[in-house]
Amino acid sequence: MTRDGGLVLGGMVFYPGGEHVTSWRLPGSEPDAYLDVEYYVRFAQTLERGGFATLFIADELYVWDRFASGIDHAVNIRTEPFTLLGALSQRTEHIGLAATVSTTYNEPYHVARKLASIDHLSEGRAAWNLVTSASDEEAWNFGRDANLDHAVRYRRGAEFVDVVQGLWDSWDDDAFLYDQESGYFAKRDGLHVLDHEGEFFRVRGPLNIARPPQAHPVLFQAGASEAGRALAGAKAEGVFTLWQDDLADAQALYADYKRRAVEHGRDASSMLILPAVSPVIGDTEADALRQLDEIEELTPDRVSLDLLSHYLQTDLSDRPLDAPFEHVFDETAINQSKSVYESIRRIAAEATTLREVYRTILRRRFLPGTPEQIADWLTERYAQDAADGYMLAFSSIPVSVDRFVDQVVPELERRGVYDRAYRGDTLREHLGLARPASRYDGSAAVPAPATVDQEASA
Amino acid sequence: MTRDGGLVLGGMVFYPGGEHVTSWRLPGSEPDAYLDVEYYVRFAQTLERGGFATLFIADELYVWDRFASGIDHAVNIRTEPFTLLGALSQRTEHIGLAATVSTTYNEPYHVARKLASIDHLSEGRAAWNLVTSASDEEAWNFGRDANLDHAVRYRRGAEFVDVVQGLWDSWDDDAFLYDQESGYFAKRDGLHVLDHEGEFFRVRGPLNIARPPQAHPVLFQAGASEAGRALAGAKAEGVFTLWQDDLADAQALYADYKRRAVEHGRDASSMLILPAVSPVIGDTEADALRQLDEIEELTPDRVSLDLLSHYLQTDLSDRPLDAPFEHVFDETAINQSKSVYESIRRIAAEATTLREVYRTILRRRFLPGTPEQIADWLTERYAQDAADGYMLAFSSIPVSVDRFVDQVVPELERRGVYDRAYRGDTLREHLGLARPASRYDGSAAVPAPATVDQEASA
Numbered sequence: 001m002t003r004d005g006g007l008v009l010g011g012m013v014f015y016p017g018g019e020h021v022t023s024w025r026l027p028g029s030e031p032d033a034y035l036d037v038e039y040y041v042r043f044a045q046t047l048e049r050g051g052f053a054t055l056f057i058a059d060e061l062y063v064w065d066r067f068a069s070g071i072d073h074a075v076n077i078r079t080e081p082f083t084l085l086g087a088l089s090q091r092t093e094h095i096g097l098a099a100t101v102s103t104t105y106n107e108p109y110h111v112a113r114k115l116a117s118i119d120h121l122s123e124g125r126a127a128w129n130l131v132t133s134a135s136d137e138e139a140w141n142f143g144r145d146a147n148l149d150h151a152v153r154y155r156r157g158a159e160f161v162d163v164v165q166g167l168w169d170s171w172d173d174d175a176f177l178y179d180q181e182s183g184y185f186a187k188r189d190g191l192h193v194l195d196h197e198g199e200f201f202r203v204r205g206p207l208n209i210a211r212p213p214q215a216h217p218v219l220f221q222a223g224a225s226e227a228g229r230a231l232a233g234a235k236a237e238g239v240f241t242l243w244q245d246d247l248a249d250a251q252a253l254y255a256d257y258k259r260r261a262v263e264h265g266r267d268a269s270s271m272l273i274l275p276a277v278s279p280v281i282g283d284t285e286a287d288a289l290r291q292l293d294e295i296e297e298l299t300p301d302r303v304s305l306d307l308l309s310h311y312l313q314t315d316l317s318d319r320p321l322d323a324p325f326e327h328v329f330d331e332t333a334i335n336q337s338k339s340v341y342e343s344i345r346r347i348a349a350e351a352t353t354l355r356e357v358y359r360t361i362l363r364r365r366f367l368p369g370t371p372e373q374i375a376d377w378l379t380e381r382y383a384q385d386a387a388d389g390y391m392l393a394f395s396s397i398p399v400s401v402d403r404f405v406d407q408v409v410p411e412l413e414r415r416g417v418y419d420r421a422y423r424g425d426t427l428r429e430h431l432g433l434a435r436p437a438s439r440y441d442g443s444a445a446v447p448a449p450a451t452v453d454q455e456a457s458a
Numbered sequence: 459m460t461r462d463g464g465l466v467l468g469g470m471v472f473y474p475g476g477e478h479v480t481s482w483r484l485p486g487s488e489p490d491a492y493l494d495v496e497y498y499v500r501f502a503q504t505l506e507r508g509g510f511a512t513l514f515i516a517d518e519l520y521v522w523d524r525f526a527s528g529i530d531h532a533v534n535i536r537t538e539p540f541t542l543l544g545a546l547s548q549r550t551e552h553i554g555l556a557a558t559v560s561t562t563y564n565e566p567y568h569v570a571r572k573l574a575s576i577d578h579l580s581e582g583r584a585a586w587n588l589v590t591s592a593s594d595e596e597a598w599n600f601g602r603d604a605n606l607d608h609a610v611r612y613r614r615g616a617e618f619v620d621v622v623q624g625l626w627d628s629w630d631d632d633a634f635l636y637d638q639e640s641g642y643f644a645k646r647d648g649l650h651v652l653d654h655e656g657e658f659f660r661v662r663g664p665l666n667i668a669r670p671p672q673a674h675p676v677l678f679q680a681g682a683s684e685a686g687r688a689l690a691g692a693k694a695e696g697v698f699t700l701w702q703d704d705l706a707d708a709q710a711l712y713a714d715y716k717r718r719a720v721e722h723g724r725d726a727s728s729m730l731i732l733p734a735v736s737p738v739i740g741d742t743e744a745d746a747l748r749q750l751d752e753i754e755e756l757t758p759d760r761v762s763l764d765l766l767s768h769y770l771q772t773d774l775s776d777r778p779l780d781a782p783f784e785h786v787f788d789e790t791a792i793n794q795s796k797s798v799y800e801s802i803r804r805i806a807a808e809a810t811t812l813r814e815v816y817r818t819i820l821r822r823r824f825l826p827g828t829p830e831q832i833a834d835w836l837t838e839r840y841a842q843d844a845a846d847g848y849m850l851a852f853s854s855i856p857v858s859v860d861r862f863v864d865q866v867v868p869e870l871e872r873r874g875v876y877d878r879a880y881r882g883d884t885l886r887e888h889l890g891l892a893r894p895a896s897r898y899d900g901s902a903a904v905p906a907p908a909t910v911d912q913e914a915s916a
């Protein structure tokens with residue numbers, strides 16, 4: 001089933017240089033520009049030229065120094081998403097602005113304000129990507145000895161969304177009178193006190209900003225574990241999945257998320273499934289494969305090995321690279337990303353040596369091909385119920401962003417599955433998502449604010 | 459003693475409409491524009507035209523609904539400072555961008571990142587105003603039953619600054635190599651792990667962003683209680699004081715802050731004293747007084763009374779307005795702003811009726827006069843060791859901002875105490891403040907990061 005507006009594209013930045021930890025070494029990369037706003041402006045404006053629905057700033061709350069190779073070779077500097085999106089709100093016109101938010105290491109009142117504020121500053125283009133933060137290093141920056149348990153993180157995440165969305169409904173859309181003559185700024189019955197008390201949060205409210213233009217900035221999520229999918233089914237309006245090599249696997253994953261949404265009483269079309277994909281675009285297939293080899297060659301073995309040690313929470317430094325890789329996988333002992341762990345388990349089951357495991361991990365995240373091939377693959381999955389669109393993770397920025405917009409986007413348009421025109425004014429309108437009603441709508445029983453209620457005396 | 463660069467001006471927004479809770483009712487106010495970025499852009503660009511060192515976004519973390527009049531008549535919507543400053547970084551060129559940060563309801567890792575990020579986005583124009591948050595309503599939005607005690611708040615504030623500044627030093631200025639050829643992005647010995655453990659915070663670090671252009675974004679503070687002044691003496695580079703009617707009082711206050719800085723081994727010139735002042739600018743003195751009357755007339759009595767109830771933490775709703783005001787002042791029982799409480803005690807000691815108390819509070823915060831008179835007052839205090847400059851709190855925005863820049867700024871220039879040209883590229887340079895050295899500079903004994911240290915194998 002295809003969508004009315006065609007497939008949806010998003011563009012992400014995780015490592016500022018591109019999808020891979022050493023993308024910064026690729027030709028055309030500009031590693032000394034990673035804190036320069038013009039670098040992100042160019043990225044955003046290129047995506048906007050390609051009609052991308054949203055850009056998305058991935059984020060983590062730590063420096064990857066678990067292994068010294070991370071300091072040596074990885075990009076450990078990044079701009080903070082909300083301040084960056086504030087800046088980009090003034091340098092773009094149509095594209096959505098999505099910030100990553102850790103629900104484990106934030107307070108809902110702050111996050112509700114910031115997202116509402118970005119939504120006002122951008123006139124309805126704000127979105128968030130809910131993450132629960134996977135590494136102990138993040139915990140150490142926020143007063144904890146270790147990360148919260150995986151299950152607890154997701155329970156907290158669900159409650160976090162509920163509080164944030166409740167706070168956004170603090171003021172009715174028509175609560176403000178701005179009546180200079182009478183002196184009435186707002187209507188008392190247009191204000192709602194949340195009074196939330198849950199397992200993780202006690203938040204009275206109300207929020208000190210008007211209901212956002214989109215009512216609720218769009219919620220993206222990428223949890224792939226059982227707990228993560230459950231949260232997505234209940235709340236997410238866009239889901240970032242991992243690219244599946246096999247079409248049938250991708251269709252099954254797509255169906256799984258949609259089913260979960262429907263089970264929550266939601267319309268299947270109210271949740272967009274957006275597999276993350278990192279195309280490596282070549283003039284020929286051989287050229288694309290050569291570029292992929294280059295990505296691999298520019299990645300020190302040490303980094304690949306240490307990344308594997310990181311994901312497996314096991315120090316593999318002393319293991320011989322070319323001997324058979326033996327490892328006892330036990331998902332229950334892992335408190336980082338369970339889905340990443342599971343994908344490595346599957347790769348290891350097929351590979352023989354340690355080197356082969358990490359090479360496969362590296363190469364699997366990329367999709368090498370010509371613009372036509374890539375457009376065909378993206379079209380096929382979209383047409384065959386495996387995707388509503390894609391979250392592009394560019395192999396290098398700015399080079400492969402330009403290439404995608406100049407070479408793949410026209411191919412998608414030619415195939416009739418994509419239209420770069422923006423539909424409507426807000427991100428929600430562009431995505432075809434309804435503007436949520438207030439939880440207080442039509443409810444006469446909303447408790448009045450707990451204030452000293454006096455007769456008005458303006 | 460006058461400063462090299464002349465007196466320093468800052469311009470603040472607290473209520474979006476201006477200094478007073480009902481400024482939005484004044485002629486020329488635009489209350490329906492308070493969430494429109496163009497409103498703030500105009501404000502910022504006007505200040506920049508007047509050569510203001512910085513704009514400053516005041517902030518609170520709640521809706522003032524303790525009394526129903528607050529919902530009726532006050533402005534309870536505001537943009538979130540960091541997202542707004544991100545936006546303004548792209549619409550201004552020279553002016554400093556100062557955000558208010560509550561050290562009671564924030565985490566230092568987040569705040570260090572955001573300020574560093576604004577500093578990079580603006581190429582060295584970020585600043586913060588440290589506040590400790592005065593109202594229980596703020597506590598209720600962050601899972602607490604009541605605010606932290608006043609003394610605890612200030613201890614936490616001091617530790618907060620120490621952590622944030624330590625995090626900014628995580629990477630040496632020359633830590634990044636960006637060496638695409640060798641594959642080395644950063645130098646290991648350019649990275650420092652904070653490993654902070656204190657009364658309130660445990661933060662390992664390092665921060666995931668490069669040292670800011672200003673090294674440490676400029677720190678403003680306004681605490682006026684004993685604890686507040688102690689913190690200012692130790693840390694603040696700019697202090698917002700309350701305007702003193704009496705020149706001698708202002709000089710004593712100025713001397714008190716400078717003395718505290720010197721006692722901390724600091725140069726007196728490394729701390730700027732900036733009294734907050736709200737001029738009401740008239741064509742004649744009578745016109746200015748008429749405008750002040752108008753401000754008063756447009757403020758419902760109920761609001762003035764409820765504000766007084768708020769500051770005194772005592773519900774005065776039932777008291778007759780025109781009977782003698784009797785109130786037992788007990789500073790030890792107050793957990794909100796102790797300095798505001800003390801200023802009301804002094805006013806009450808001279809006033810007779812309740813109405814007179816709140817009228818005096820309202821009128822005292824404004825300074826009515828002609829442009830020449832106001833320029834004279836500002837020049838006198840600057841020349842006579844009572845101020846290094848001023849934090850302007852405009853009685854209405856945009857009207858009185860335009861008036862100040864067009865009418866008072868030229869008068870200050872004529873008197874030779876002000877120069878609207880920007881000096882240097884960063885806010886620090888403009889203010890004549892040194893760029894702080896890293897706490898790790900020259901220290902050979904910096905502990906290496908606690909990582910698995912392997913031989914490099916790029």
Ligand SMILES: Cc1cc2nc3c(=O)[nH]c(=O)nc-3n(C[C@H](O)[C@H](O)[C@H](O)COP(=O)(O)O)c2cc1C
Pocket residue numbers: 057058059060100130131132133134150221222223224225226227228229240241242276336337338339340391
């Ligand atoms: C496209 C995509 C983007 C992601 N971005 C982030 C991110 O910015 N920050 C983060 O901490 N995790 C990020 N994740 C990880 C997920 O949010 C989630 O934490 C991860 O899939 C592990 O969840 P699980 O335990 O449910 O498998 C991303 C995942 C995907 C597929």
Ligand SMILES: Cc1cc2nc3c(=O)[nH]c(=O)nc-3n(C[C@H](O)[C@H](O)[C@H](O)COP(=O)(O)O)c2cc1C
Pocket residue numbers: 515516517518558588589590591592608679680681682683684685686687698699700734794795796797798849
């Ligand atoms: C010019 C000026 C601006 C201030 N801005 C804020 C603010 O934005 N947010 C806030 O919570 N307090 C603000 N305050 C209050 C002070 O930071 C401080 O909390 C107050 O003076 C009470 O501190 P004290 O208990 O030391 O007297 C401001 C004070 C002044 C003089």
